[in-house]
Amino acid sequence: MPKKTAAPNYSQTYIKFINLVQAIRELPTFPSLDGIEQQLLNAFVVIWNQKESVRVVEAMQMFPDISSSTVHRRLVTLRKKGLISLESDEENQRIKYIVPTPLAYKYFAMLGECLNKAIAT
Amino acid sequence: MTNESNSGCSPASLYAITGVALAYWLLYQLNDWLFTNFEVSRSISWVFLPAALRMVAVLLFGWDGVAGLLSGSIVMAFPWHGDASVNSCIVSALSSMCPMLAVTSGAYLMKTKADLHGLRAKQLFVFAFLGALFNSVVQNLYFQMSGTAKSWLTGLVPMFVGDFIGTMIALYCASMLIRLLLHFAAKQPPAPT
Numbered sequence: 001m002p003k004k005t006a007a008p009n010y011s012q013t014y015i016k017f018i019n020l021v022q023a024i025r026e027l028p029t030f031p032s033l034d035g036i037e038q039q040l041l042n043a044f045v046v047i048w049n050q051k052e053s054v055r056v057v058e059a060m061q062m063f064p065d066i067s068s069s070t071v072h073r074r075l076v077t078l079r080k081k082g083l084i085s086l087e088s089d090e091e092n093q094r095i096k097y098i099v100p101t102p103l104a105y106k107y108f109a110m111l112g113e114c115l116n117k118a119i120a121t
Numbered sequence: 122m123t124n125e126s127n128s129g130c131s132p133a134s135l136y137a138i139t140g141v142a143l144a145y146w147l148l149y150q151l152n153d154w155l156f157t158n159f160e161v162s163r164s165i166s167w168v169f170l171p172a173a174l175r176m177v178a179v180l181l182f183g184w185d186g187v188a189g190l191l192s193g194s195i196v197m198a199f200p201w202h203g204d205a206s207v208n209s210c211i212v213s214a215l216s217s218m219c220p221m222l223a224v225t226s227g228a229y230l231m232k233t234k235a236d237l238h239g240l241r242a243k244q245l246f247v248f249a250f251l252g253a254l255f256n257s258v259v260q261n262l263y264f265q266m267s268g269t270a271k272s273w274l275t276g277l278v279p280m281f282v283g284d285f286i287g288t289m290i291a292l293y294c295a296s297m298l299i300r301l302l303l304h305f306a307a308k309q310p311p312a313p314t
Binding site: 017 | 133173176181182193235236237238239240241242244245292293295296299300303
């Protein structure tokens with residue numbers, strides 16, 4: 001039986017390179033969202049897409065499986081993460097509308113791109 | 122994780138060492154050009170891009186990466202000291218060994234695989250943090266012992282911050298470049314069969 005020689009494995013470096021590139025690609029550029037935040041944003045984008053506006057009070061009652069206080073907390077975190085902003089109604093300052101920020105549009109554009117890639121492959 | 126490198130005088134090792142040394146020198150010149158105003162001293166800057174290469178070189182090439190970093194550092198030391206003094210050689214050796222210390226300890230703590238399979242972005246942050254920590258502490262310890270630094274804080278803090286921020290900037294630039302390349306690659310029409 002021929003004796004095995006410890007040949008240098010040059011492909012190991014290439015495999016390391018591929019894995020390193022993958023990790024570098026994953027560097028976070030968007031704030032991470034939890035499931036509820038994603039659910040809220042997905043619901044809002046459908047409404048925004050129809051050129052309609054979402055009021056904070058409406059949003060708090062929009063999700064039967066999520067309590068209104070949880071929705072409110074997530075609206076605060078989404079605002080802190082820069083994905084939504086609140087605008088007051090011109091006639092009634094007590095009414096607040098949830099509006100998307102440029103980062104939110106970028107977020108959905110990225111999701112769309114991922115979906116296109118998934119379909120293409 | 123064990124750092125297997127194609128050690129010895131194999132052509133692959135020589136390419137790796139030369140490539141790392143050249144890239145280190147180039148990145149140093151780029152850093153010198155971009156961030157002159159951030160320099161605290163000749164060897165300390167609030168933003169130090171080559172720190173990223175230290176980590177990447179050791180992650181990819183192991184001891185060959187260390188040898189490349191050492192070569193690059195010594196070559197860069199010539200214009201400063203003229204005679205490549207013992208002091209600059211010691212600093213070069215320390216700055217090339219610290220990334221190996223950081224990668225080895227980081228890999229041990231996070232149980233990273235030898236082929237980096239499953240490496241996550243947050244683990245890169247840990248490697249960057251450890252690299253900055255080891256480098257700043259070890260080098261400043263030497264500066265204190267050799268009497269070339271007056272106080273700990275004036276060297277340690279800028280070096281740590283510079284290494285960490287430099288690594289993050291370089292990694293994010295690499296990340297954006299990779300995404301951009303993949304974006305353009307995705308737009309290319311498929312090759313005719």
